[in-house]
Amino acid sequence: MSGIIGFADAEFRIALRNRWIIILTVTMALFSLVLTLAGSGPTGTLGADQLSVTVASLTGLAVYLVPLMALLVSFDAAAGEVERGTLGLTLAYPVSRPAVLLGKIVAHVGILALALLVGYGVAAITAFWLDEDAAQGLAALVRLYWSSVLLGAGFVGLGYLASALSRRPATAAGLVIGLWLVAIVLYDLGLLAAIVADDGGAFTETVFPWLLIGNPADAFRLFNLAASEATAAASGVSGAAQSIAPMRALASVAVWPLIAFGLAAWRFRRIVP
Amino acid sequence: MDNLILDKVCKRFDGFEALKDVSFTVGAGQKIALLGHNGAGKTTLMKAILGLQPHDSGRIKVMGAAPGSRAARMQVAYLPENVAFHSALTGREQIRLYLRLRRQPVKLADELLDRVGLAHAAGRRIGTYSKGMRQKVGLAQALIGRPKLMILDEPTSGLDPVSRREFYAILDELAAQGTAILLSSHALTEVEARTDRIVILSRGRVVADDTLAGLREQAGLPTHIQIAARPGAADEVAQALRGGRSNGVIVDLTCSPEDKLARLREITALRAKVRDLDVVPPSLDDIYDHFSRRAGK
Numbered sequence: 229m230s231g232i233i234g235f236a237d238a239e240f241r242i243a244l245r246n247r248w249i250i251i252l253t254v255t256m257a258l259f260s261l262v263l264t265l266a267g268s269g270p271t272g273t274l275g276a277d278q279l280s281v282t283v284a285s286l287t288g289l290a291v292y293l294v295p296l297m298a299l300l301v302s303f304d305a306a307a308g309e310v311e312r313g314t315l316g317l318t319l320a321y322p323v324s325r326p327a328v329l330l331g332k333i334v335a336h337v338g339i340l341a342l343a344l345l346v347g348y349g350v351a352a353i354t355a356f357w358l359d360e361d362a363a364q365g366l367a368a369l370v371r372l373y374w375s376s377v378l379l380g381a382g383f384v385g386l387g388y389l390a391s392a393l394s395r396r397p398a399t400a401a402g403l404v405i406g407l408w409l410v411a412i413v414l415y416d417l418g419l420l421a422a423i424v425a426d427d428g429g430a431f432t433e434t435v436f437p438w439l440l441i442g443n444p445a446d447a448f449r450l451f452n453l454a455a456s457e458a459t460a461a462a463s464g465v466s467g468a469a470q471s472i473a474p475m476r477a478l479a480s481v482a483v484w485p486l487i488a489f490g491l492a493a494w495r496f497r498r499i500v501p
Numbered sequence: 502m503d504n505l506i507l508d509k510v511c512k513r514f515d516g517f518e519a520l521k522d523v524s525f526t527v528g529a530g531q532k533i534a535l536l537g538h539n540g541a542g543k544t545t546l547m548k549a550i551l552g553l554q555p556h557d558s559g560r561i562k563v564m565g566a567a568p569g570s571r572a573a574r575m576q577v578a579y580l581p582e583n584v585a586f587h588s589a590l591t592g593r594e595q596i597r598l599y600l601r602l603r604r605q606p607v608k609l610a611d612e613l614l615d616r617v618g619l620a621h622a623a624g625r626r627i628g629t630y631s632k633g634m635r636q637k638v639g640l641a642q643a644l645i646g647r648p649k650l651m652i653l654d655e656p657t658s659g660l661d662p663v664s665r666r667e668f669y670a671i672l673d674e675l676a677a678q679g680t681a682i683l684l685s686s687h688a689l690t691e692v693e694a695r696t697d698r699i700v701i702l703s704r705g706r707v708v709a710d711d712t713l714a715g716l717r718e719q720a721g722l723p724t725h726i727q728i729a730a731r732p733g734a735a736d737e738v739a740q741a742l743r744g745g746r747s748n749g750v751i752v753d754l755t756c757s758p759e760d761k762l763a764r765l766r767e768i769t770a771l772r773a774k775v776r777d778l779d780v781v782p783p784s785l786d787d788i789y790d791h792f793s794r795r796a797g798k
């Protein structure tokens with residue numbers, strides 16, 4: 229237990245001083261501000277309050293930024309310690325490998341939760357300032373918040389896995405950037421191309437929804453956009469996405485961290501320092 | 502009971518013998534130097550003792566327990582070779598982490614840093630430390646909780662002579678309290694007389710295990726006598742002393758330790774032609790070279 233606290237404390241301080249995390253938090257806060265201000269025009273026509281509109285835009289932003297932040301805090305976790313020689317030292321102490329990983333998880337997910345609180349907090353404050361009906365969208369923002377933390381946790385786990393698979397931090401960095409590109413950018417493009425080629429056939433009906441839900445980032449987007457009518461209206465969700473129950477999407481977002489941490493722990497066990 | 506027992510320890514890396522039948526023991530309060538060239542197997546042996554990289558055959562007992570077992574890790578401290586702590590943490594924060602891993606109160610961090618002479622830098626990020634200061638952070642963490650066995654991999658590399666002396670003073674204190682210490686180095690000059698015994702490793706084999714005096718005796722290396730002759734008398738002196746090599750000014754003689762006094766008597770007989778003389782016993786490097794080279798044959 230005291231080992232978990234030790235690592236959580238040290239890693240939290242390291243992450244706080246990580247320039248990437250500061251840059252991304254500020255970016256998130258700025259985007260939140262801009263999105264809220266930019267979306268403050270024609271809310272009446274959509275029948276949605278200011279905050280619901282903001283949540284719809286933030287969801288689109290979070291899909292890109294949250295996995296990126298998560299991967300940037302986590303990629304160094306194992307490979308960095310191997311290269312610096314501190315992993316061998318740590319493992320010479322009476323502490324178990326799962327405890328080391330658990331301490332890091334607490335710190336890295338904690339720092340993400342903090343950064344998101346700042347970013348979304350800025351959005352909420354601005355929305356309330358612009359629109360007294362913003363309280364209607366509060367539930368959607370809270371939902372966006374905790375599902376973002378879950379999404380982030382999944383990618384923290386995947387970052388650990390990439391880190392445990394490489395012996396050098398540079399390799400791990402390359403792996404996570406590749407993972408981000410594939411999971412967040414190329415995956416959707418691929419699905420889109422497949423749908424166009426399929427032209428409403430069997431693929432679109434049966435396979436596509438599962439592929440969409442299988443990717444935690446897509447599941448996250450689906451869940452947030454479909455969970456509230458106001459957000460759905462503001463974002464114009466339609467077609468295949470609407471045929472997927474939000475709870476299934478949520479299940480995917482929630483299960484991914486467990487899968488990722490499990491795989492990371494399994495690889496981490498096999499590292500010879 | 503010995504704190505560390507090694508018995509015929511072997512380790513291979515894809516057909517390459519990194520350790521071959523390594524056997525020696527370290528008792529309570531003993532300081533043992535493990536010497537060897539780069540690639541001799543020092544780090545490999547230490548990782549096997551810590552259970553970080555399991556050995557293939559032979560027996561290792563750490564305080565009576567298996568290497569890497571919880572019981573062993575509770576009592577062993579380690580300083581890895583070339584360890585680089587995270588540059589974003591301060592020295593104090595880094596030591597607090599290691600105190601927590603040993604379930605010790607974190608308020609001891611400043612005391613430990615003070616002991617290794619880093620009190621003034623405790624609140625500064627390790628990224629701003631010099632190489633020697635980082636090495637001291639490593640030493641500070643190894644002092645936590647009075648370990649029964651200390652494994653130090655090239656601990657004095659990067660330390661200036663003053664810091665090195667302070668470092669050995671700390672080890673002396675620990676040894677006096679009963680800690681067994683195994684430290685490695687690639688140069689005998691680094692450890693000198695500061696250790697009780699010297700184990701020389703060459704290509705994974707123990708080629709010597711003795712005190713410094715014992716090694717000196719075993720090696721039986723010749724002593725050099727350098728004679729500065731008076732101007733113009735160098736060749737004459739060389740001739741008179743049979744076998745001396747002259748470069749026109751200095752005459753260089755070698756003799757076995759037993760012949761030394763007889764030779765000196767001969768030289769004093771030539772007093773009129775001799776200006777000065779130096780007796781140079783075999784250096785630590787000569788002794789070390791002797792053992793590592795002998796193993797190469």
Ligand SMILES: Nc1ncnc2c1ncn2[C@@H]1O[C@H](COP(=O)(O)OP(=O)(O)O)[C@@H](O)[C@H]1O
Nearest residue numbers: 514515519537538539540541542543544545546
């Ligand atoms: N993980 C490894 N895989 C293969 N060879 C290794 C490995 N670790 C060490 N070696 C080899 O074992 C030998 C001993 O290395 P090491 O114990 O690090 O030497 P030293 O610490 O005495 O300089 C070297 O030849 C080194 O290349």
Ligand SMILES: [Mg+2]
Nearest residue numbers: 543544545582
């Ligand atoms: Mg070494």
